[in-house]
Amino acid sequence: MTDQRQSLLLKERPTGMPSAKNFTLATDAIPAPGAGEVLTRTLYLSIDPYMRGRLSDRKSYAPSVQIGEVMTGETVGEVLASNDPGFVPGDILVGPRGWSTHIVSKAEGLTKLTGTLAPLSTYLGVLGMPGVTAYYGMSDIGQPKAGETVLISAASGAVGSVAGQLAKRAGCRVVGVAGGPDKCLYVQEQLGFDACVDHHAGDLDAQIADACPKGVDVYFENVGGAVQEAAFKALNFFSRVIMCGMVAQYNDTEFRPGPNLGFVVAKRVKIQGLIVFDKPERYGEWRALAAPWILDGSFRYRETIVDGLENAPEALSLVLSGGNFGKMVVKVA
Amino acid sequence: MTDQRQSLLLKERPTGMPSAKNFTLATDAIPAPGAGEVLTRTLYLSIDPYMRGRLSDRKSYAPSVQIGEVMTGETVGEVLASNDPGFVPGDILVGPRGWSTHIVSKAEGLTKLTGTLAPLSTYLGVLGMPGVTAYYGMSDIGQPKAGETVLISAASGAVGSVAGQLAKRAGCRVVGVAGGPDKCLYVQEQLGFDACVDHHAGDLDAQIADACPKGVDVYFENVGGAVQEAAFKALNFFSRVIMCGMVAQYNDTEFRPGPNLGFVVAKRVKIQGLIVFDKPERYGEWRALAAPWILDGSFRYRETIVDGLENAPEALSLVLSGGNFGKMVVKVA
Numbered sequence: 001m002t003d004q005r006q007s008l009l010l011k012e013r014p015t016g017m018p019s020a021k022n023f024t025l026a027t028d029a030i031p032a033p034g035a036g037e038v039l040t041r042t043l044y045l046s047i048d049p050y051m052r053g054r055l056s057d058r059k060s061y062a063p064s065v066q067i068g069e070v071m072t073g074e075t076v077g078e079v080l081a082s083n084d085p086g087f088v089p090g091d092i093l094v095g096p097r098g099w100s101t102h103i104v105s106k107a108e109g110l111t112k113l114t115g116t117l118a119p120l121s122t123y124l125g126v127l128g129m130p131g132v133t134a135y136y137g138m139s140d141i142g143q144p145k146a147g148e149t150v151l152i153s154a155a156s157g158a159v160g161s162v163a164g165q166l167a168k169r170a171g172c173r174v175v176g177v178a179g180g181p182d183k184c185l186y187v188q189e190q191l192g193f194d195a196c197v198d199h200h201a202g203d204l205d206a207q208i209a210d211a212c213p214k215g216v217d218v219y220f221e222n223v224g225g226a227v228q229e230a231a232f233k234a235l236n237f238f239s240r241v242i243m244c245g246m247v248a249q250y251n252d253t254e255f256r257p258g259p260n261l262g263f264v265v266a267k268r269v270k271i272q273g274l275i276v277f278d279k280p281e282r283y284g285e286w287r288a289l290a291a292p293w294i295l296d297g298s299f300r301y302r303e304t305i306v307d308g309l310e311n312a313p314e315a316l317s318l319v320l321s322g323g324n325f326g327k328m329v330v331k332v333a
Numbered sequence: 334m335t336d337q338r339q340s341l342l343l344k345e346r347p348t349g350m351p352s353a354k355n356f357t358l359a360t361d362a363i364p365a366p367g368a369g370e371v372l373t374r375t376l377y378l379s380i381d382p383y384m385r386g387r388l389s390d391r392k393s394y395a396p397s398v399q400i401g402e403v404m405t406g407e408t409v410g411e412v413l414a415s416n417d418p419g420f421v422p423g424d425i426l427v428g429p430r431g432w433s434t435h436i437v438s439k440a441e442g443l444t445k446l447t448g449t450l451a452p453l454s455t456y457l458g459v460l461g462m463p464g465v466t467a468y469y470g471m472s473d474i475g476q477p478k479a480g481e482t483v484l485i486s487a488a489s490g491a492v493g494s495v496a497g498q499l500a501k502r503a504g505c506r507v508v509g510v511a512g513g514p515d516k517c518l519y520v521q522e523q524l525g526f527d528a529c530v531d532h533h534a535g536d537l538d539a540q541i542a543d544a545c546p547k548g549v550d551v552y553f554e555n556v557g558g559a560v561q562e563a564a565f566k567a568l569n570f571f572s573r574v575i576m577c578g579m580v581a582q583y584n585d586t587e588f589r590p591g592p593n594l595g596f597v598v599a600k601r602v603k604i605q606g607l608i609v610f611d612k613p614e615r616y617g618e619w620r621a622l623a624a625p626w627i628l629d630g631s632f633r634y635r636e637t638i639v640d641g642l643e644n645a646p647e648a649l650s651l652v653l654s655g656g657n658f659g660k661m662v663v664k665v666a
Contacts, residue, residue, distance in 0.1 A: 275598065
């Protein structure tokens, strides 16, 4: 433990793809925790597509990060000092923190990890926000039934990989959409999907029709754009669309038009958005359910771990361009 | 009772707006009912926007009417002869029948009207398919809560007028969208909506913002097009959109693009289509609930009644162009 910490502050709002030049790497003294506060050192930092929204001043569901502020993000940290009775030095916790090597925050909103722990990075991925997102979306909106066909975009990603494995456990035919043969191979061979459509390989309509001969009953939407357009064409009567994200357009300065919604009436489709922060109670529920699956190896996940806080902006840009593979995590210490 | 009947057969598929020239008025002998069949004379014939889809060979949720076939449609009829034990001459029934003065059909699917009857035409409107549509959409998808704001397009129409009155009974602020000052006045003064936006009067965004200062929690979609675009902009977080119809585009040969769906994620919107034919069990439930409200005058409705089967095509064209006022019914006998 040194007396100094490093943080990444937002220097300017990116236009299009964010990069390191939009951030300032700042050094200051590690602050002492006040009453009811906890000081942690950051072990892992989560990198997620939603972060693009925080860099924009476009009105959204959560406040933007302001110029000069520390970039927001979930972390796994180790407690160094605590003025809250719930935490003692050495505790491992997860919570919404920020892009900094050391963080002081209120104990409220922090979750202590206890029991037999899975690898710590998984609490940001398969057992963290993306995993809970997939679980909540599938259980509350998608509600896949045995024998149905479930289509998952960004299938090798942190959310998609969980959503698809849950649909397999529900007895569905599960088809992924991913970018490139490596990801598609992973989706089929490691995650156990029945098929995977490569959106770099052209003719999405035909590929999806081939992979989903009985149409699509549940579509888990992570990307938007051309994949959404093709997926929507394949929707069955009474199908459900879980609108989780549209990463394909997060860097767009103007949003392209969407689908004419006549099919929603004719096919009685349900299209519903979700943001996992609405359901904090689902985190513990999901961790209790899935941690044993991670520990016994029956539930698969993949991570890209980047070393060093200073590489967080580059990691975010990879996530936004599909250049990552699986859950993106920055190892800070 | 003569020995002859008249029927309107589809002569050719309309391009754009349908008209009388797309139909043939044919005369033939009134057929006798076979085993398990019922012969009725048609009293009232329902005219509804969905009928445009039946005239098209575009794939839809229900089969198209074929060239040379009698046009489909709901009717109220009086039994003239019956070979089914459930019906005797003089019974009044409602069911999916067709554009004909006399109809022979299987007893299955016909509903005998019993008890103290409301005016017979209402069983095609406020107490019929449009009323059940509004009831099902509001109760199952919209689920308006007291204090919420509910926006209803085609508010003076057969579906919208019921949807809005149900939302008022649920304790909501209810705002209609209708075409022209007469319809808007009716929506406010007769149906009791809190406000009505005139979509002929321009600047829909500003009009909706004025009428819905707290945004829109439930939007009942009957029209699509520019009204949909403006309504979607006003949607609140966790709002629900009941996708009932998009009459503004039923005559389009190509469908215009729709909204970019990013807002569905950010605002956790639910957009869900419904078609009332999926829920035949709701018809009886709705009639039992609402018939007393019609009889005691506490629930308002308006009908345009056109005389003569031969005028059904013109009546349909009025419905599709918004030229009607309230539920459109053809008085056949």
